[in-house]
Every structure is written in structure tokens, then in C-alpha cells.
Amino acid sequence: MERHPSSGAGSEPTTEQESWFVRRSAAGGTDPGVRDEAAASRMKEIDEGSERKGTSAADPVGREIEDADLAEARPSDVNRAANNGGAVGQETAPAEQPATAKPRGTAGGLQVPPAAGPPPLPRRYVAPSASALTANPGVGADPLGLPRPGTPKAEPASASADRDESARDTFEPRESADHGSVPAREPVGGEQRIQDPISRGGMVAGDRPVRAADPFSALDIREWFRDTRAPRPGADTGPSGDAFPVEPAEPSVPVPPARRRSARATLARGVGEVLVTLGLVILLFCVYQLFYTNIESNRAQAKIKNNLERDWKPAEHVPDARPVRESFSGIGVGNAFALMHIPRLGRDWEKPIVEGISLDQLAHGLGHYPDSAMPGKIGNFAVAGHRATHGEPFRNLNELRQGDVVIVETESNWYRYVIDSNQIVDPTDVEVVLPVPNQPGAKPTERLITLTTCNPRWASTERLIYWGHLDSVMSKAAGTPAELLG
């Protein structure tokens, strides 16, 4: 008790030393009963020596010698004796120790009756590394040139450096209290600051592992929803000082010029991001035009064709069936009423013809100019179709040649047209779809067909026009045109 006259550390050993001891005895199996006599007598020598020298609480030299002597002893002794600054042995050898260590100045723990049971364990193990070493002022600079007494303890100290550190993170106030409870042995604050990192194997603030980067924290699902909205980088306080509780964290000093530059950089980055985004949107629009409209249109056309084939009752085969006179009455804009086949564009080339020529209708197939004639009627059966995008049914219309066949399939008949001529005209040349093309006001006498699409393919500066005439009409009951059987 002489060593700690003013603190409760005598009756209540420090956490570090106590747990340190518990750990060592458990790991090394140091049984107090088998402790050899040499060690005991040596202990006695040491104790007497320290008493002889009048070791006092404020006498670091005495402790220095004492620890140095212990360092030369066998490791098991050292393990035990190295802790004699605090609560050594009163739990492990309650019966034997009082006899040998009667005068021990450091065995303040002897005051505690063994019946008091084991002292409260620390909630987390705290290795003695930093505190035990730094609590000894002579460790850092060994004035007597003796073997460094902390050497045997260096192994546990370095091995548990991380845990020690984390323990400090969590229980910083308590740690500080522990430090404060040993005022006689606590060196000057500055000294400890220097020694602390060294005693932990030279760990400095920058080496501290960043726990936030732990990938396994994602395994805790509560962690997923934790609000991690971080403060702006400028407001970062840097590495928190809790790595070294003795050294309070310094608040970061804002640097005004850097902030101004970062504001400008932020603006520039924002403008750049907006521009990149606009570029991406334009690219996406190209994707929409080139691919997505085709997908949509083909889907719609397939649906329309299915509906037509479902509505058209299959005619029973009559070899000599005559064509049916169709009225095409009551076909509203947007309704499909026919299918067009152009064998030149492909054996399976088959597109629905929808009433109306707005983009809505043209997206569903070919569009019939509403005021033009119906298939097979006297006049001009005029049809428009996309050459690019939106299903592009007339994509290859320019491959048509004179004499090619265009077959229009309705509910009852096949209308077989033959191509006569073509022409590239201006978009405003509406005369091409007149009942008698390019002859306004003329009375129609022929049954014609007109196909219109854009030219060139990716522009709308001109129109590509094909004309043809009705060659024959065939009842669907009579069979299928030879061109479609190919």
C-alpha cells in the first residue's frame, strides 16, 4: 500500500494488470502450487531489496531495478513477478504468498481478503501493453543499461496491440479513469505520448485500420439501412483521435482556398455531368428510334395479324369460286382490314394495312390513305409505309421492279397488282395519290395501286412512289396465288 497511498489501486488492482495476470495464468497453466522454491526465494530477495532500499511510491528507480532483476528470471517467474506492481498472486497463492512476500511493498492486493472472490473482470480484455509499460517511467530510457524489463511482456503486448486499441476506442473514459487511478506511477503526459505508439510496435495514427471498410459489416442487415449520409468531404474531421485517448483529436482546420477551388470544381463537374447526361439521352433516343420502335411495331403488327386471322373465317375450298364483292364499309381509322404480300421483299413478307396514315397507324403497319380507293375498286388504292424505324415495312421498297407482284389479301379475296412504274417526288406532290395520278380532276377508269415511302431511307426530303394496276382478283376459297406458294 505504500506504493499507492493516494489511490484505490492498492485495494483494487488496475484492470490491465489484473486481466493480464488472469490471462497468463490461464494460458501458461502457471499453478501457484508448483511454483518452484527458487522463484519464491528470489521473489523474497527482491521484495526485501526493494524494502531495504525504501522503495516508495515515487521511486521509479527502485522499480526499475526490481523489474530488471525479474527480467533475468525464468519466464514463468517473470510473468508472475512482472505484475508485482499491482495485484499479483493474491488470488493464485493466497496461502503461500503471504509467508514469502510479507513485506512486499507492491503487493497492495494483499489487503484484499481472498474471500472477496475474484475481482470484477473487465468487460473487455485490455492488454497491459501500453499502460503497464508506460506506467513504468524507466522503460523507455533504461538508465542502468539493464535488460529491458518489458521484454518478456513484449510478446503479449504486441500481440494484443489491436485489441488494446479497440478496447481503448470503446472504453476510453474508463481507460482514462484507470490511468488516473495510478497517479503515483503515471508519468508526465508528454512522456506517455511518446511512448505510447512505440510500445504498440510503432503504430501511428495513419496505420489505424479503418473499420468502416469492413466488408462483413454488410452481413448485418441493420447495417444496410443505417443512415450513412456522410458529411461533405470538406467537413471531415480527419481520423478521429480515439486511437490515442491520451491525445485528444484535433479539429480539422478548414482551408479556405481549397474550398473555393472545390466549389468551382463542383460547378464544373455538375455542368459536365449534365452535358454527359444529355449526350446519353440523345444516344438513348437513337436506340429508341433504331431498335425500340421496331420492337414495339413488330409486336403490334403481330397482334393485328393474329386478330385479322381470327376474325377472318377460313373459307372452305371451292375450286371454281368467284371473287366476292366486298364493300369495306364501316372501317374506322386505325382498324386493320387487309394484309399485303410482296414476294420480292421476301417470301414471308406480310404486313397489315391499317386505315389512316398518321404516325399512330403507320406504327402498326401500312397506312391506307383514307380518301383513296379500297382494294379492287376503281380508283387508286394508296398505301404508305415507313422505310426506317417503327417496323420499317417498306425498308427495301426500292428493290421493286416493273412487273413485280403486290398481293393484297382481304377477308374474302386476293387482289393481285402488278407494278408499272416508280418515281421520286417532293413530299408535297400529293397528286401522286389521286385517283388518276398526276391528273387532278380526271375521272378514274382503272383500278390502280400506289405505294409511298420516304426517300432517302434515313431522311424525309423526298418520297419514293410506286404505281401498279390490278391484274386479277382471286377468291380465297379458290386457293392461294402461285406467288405466295413459291
Place this chain on the structure above:
Amino acid sequence: MYGWIWRHIPGHWIVKAIWAVTAILFVLWLLFEHAFPWIDPRLPFNNVTVDDSGASALRAFGGGS
């Protein structure tokens, strides 16, 4: 802009990523189903008829069926 959005999405980065992907898909849906179809007829790429006035021109010229 994107950094600002990312910082203002709460939660773990996995949750942030889920939110970000959802937002991107929503923007794509808006573009492809609404913005692009709206802008499409206003661009001169897809005119394949001899003018929308062609039908009325038929009437004006006394034609049609």
C-alpha cells in the same frame, strides 16, 4: 450531380445501389414510354406520306373514292 444524389440516398451502399438502379430504370421508362414517343412525331425523320394534307388535297381536287 450524381455524387450529390448518391450521398443523399440513405443506407448501406447495397441499398444505395438498389435505389440507384431503380431510379435509372424509372428514368428509362419515362424516356422510352413518354418522352421519346412525344418527341418522335415532332422530328422530321419519319414522314413517309405525301403530306398529311394529301388526304384533304384529294378532296380539294375533287378526287377520292
